[in-house]
Amino acid sequence: MNQEIINRLAVITDEEREIINGRTEIDRKRYTEGQELVIDSKKMLEHGKMIRIRPHTRFVHFPRHKHNYIEVIYMCQGETTHRIDGEEVVLKTGELLFLNQHASQEILPAGERDIAVNFIILPEFFDTAFQMMGEEKNLLRDFLVGSLCFDPRYASYLHFQVADVLPVQNLVENMVWTLLNDQPNKRSINQVTMGLLFLQLMHYTDKISHTTESFDQKLTFQVLKFIDENYKDGELTELAARLNYNIYWLSRAVKRLTGRTFKELIQIKRLNQASFLLLNTRLSITDISVAVGYDNTSYFHRIFRNYHGMSPKEYRDKNLSLPFPEGKR
Template sequence: MNQELLDKLKVISPEEEQILAGETEVQKSIYTAADDFIVDGSQMLDAGKLIDIRPHTRFVHFPRHKHNYIEIIYMCSGTTTHIINDTTKVTLDTGDLLFLNQNATQEILPAGEEDIAVNFIVLPEFFDRTFLMMDERSALQEFLVGALKKNRSFTDYLHFHVSQVLPIQNLVENLIWSLVYRQPNRRNINQTTMGLLFIQLLNHTDKINQDDPGQHDQNMVFTAMKYVEENYKTATLDELSAQLKEPAYYLSRLISRMTGKTFKNLLQTKRLNQSAFLLTTTTLPVEEIIASVGYDNTSYFHRIFRAQFGMTPRSYRLSHDSVSSQDTGR
């Protein structure tokens, strides 16, 4: 990280000064006015803001709490140790990212002076543009996005070990820099940067920390989804089972439980979305598109395509060509 930016984040805050002077507990009133320790976004964010950052409070045990917003923690330097949902210990090293939704409980062990973490305080609506940027729909995308939604329960947190992924490090630092120095047009810049960050994270789901016991099932499902994304033309559950060295019946139940879809559903959705993408971005004949996504029965393809999109492939192509023509003024 840029040294000037790091030095700015390392400055001892007034709250930390009181802790160093003898205060032994976090000042709860800074974070919430409620009896329950739920950190309140309206208290942490200025009116009208959708995102801001706050360096993590060091030198003190931060007690168990929740958030009524999405929290993203980035480890600028050093380490911090977090207890998630009372049972899972997660250690963040320099360059790590931790995403927590509103369901997660968190407790943080005391950090030292050189342990610099930044907390992103993010309201859900900030991600609207992020999700629009991820315009090629996929089950993998839906799973990652679902982890940020309060009403989804398959996972409450995601820990990415991405210190060696330079594009991700650059994007996070750009986001911190923009929020610290309050550059002009920062809402547009920050939302676009967050969108690029999520696209990069989709490319690096293998960096979800394999050592977190609470993420074993999530890791398995991410791997399965990435397999479908990259091998949709020939993918089979048996091949995935062989790669992961897990029984096919176990993977089938796990995928269904955590995504609400069967392996067959995931594969079909990917193939249909890919065919729709090719229909609107190429002039390939429909028959070639059908073969390219893994189907050899054209009648079956037409039937499931109509069920998914409410029209034939030809009509789908024509309707999107009409929209494109209007957009370009042709």
């Protein structure tokens, strides 16, 4: 992260100065008026605001607490140790930690050079990110759904070990910079940036760790990860062989866990990828059909229309204003 940003976040806050001067625990009134330590968004956010950043409070043990908002922590420098629903998570430089509203968190004392920034975010801020992610099932979408409905079946946290992923680092830095400098239109800018961040993170499922899963959660993740990586030609027989499950049992399990058949999940992934290619490349519709796994262009046209209510050409024309060269449609 840019050193100027780190220097601004590293400044000793009034709260930290009180701790240095002898306070041995956090001042609960800074965070809540209630008896239980549930950090209140009304204490953290100005009226009408949906997102804010603040430096993580150092030098003190932060006792077990919950939030009535979604918290995202980015480690700018150093590391912090968190206990989330009894699991220990060490957040290192360049890594992201998403916390659900139902998660119980405890944080061990951080040193002066351990610089983390906390994003305090109301759930409605993520509306744009939802739209940008599309309707296919993925771990981030499920996480947000769990946050919105306080459903404990969903992951309590997502830990992204993405320090080596430059686009992710750039997007996080852009959000921090925009919020620190109070840039005009910062809400719209950051909602779109968060959507772009999620689209990037969706490509790095191998870099996610999260709450210890039940068998059903683990299987769902394995199925969706396989589809993400093999949507063009992936077969249920191949997945069953990889996981060493009976194909008929696996087929029923996929339907029970996702509400869709394996074939339907593959098709949704292909059509969402086709939509992305229509709007972000100049590939012909025939080339896009083949790229997502459909050699029969007529069949691709038919299922695309059934899914989107319009043909691929109509979808491209409606959603994209950039002109395309002759012969590329």
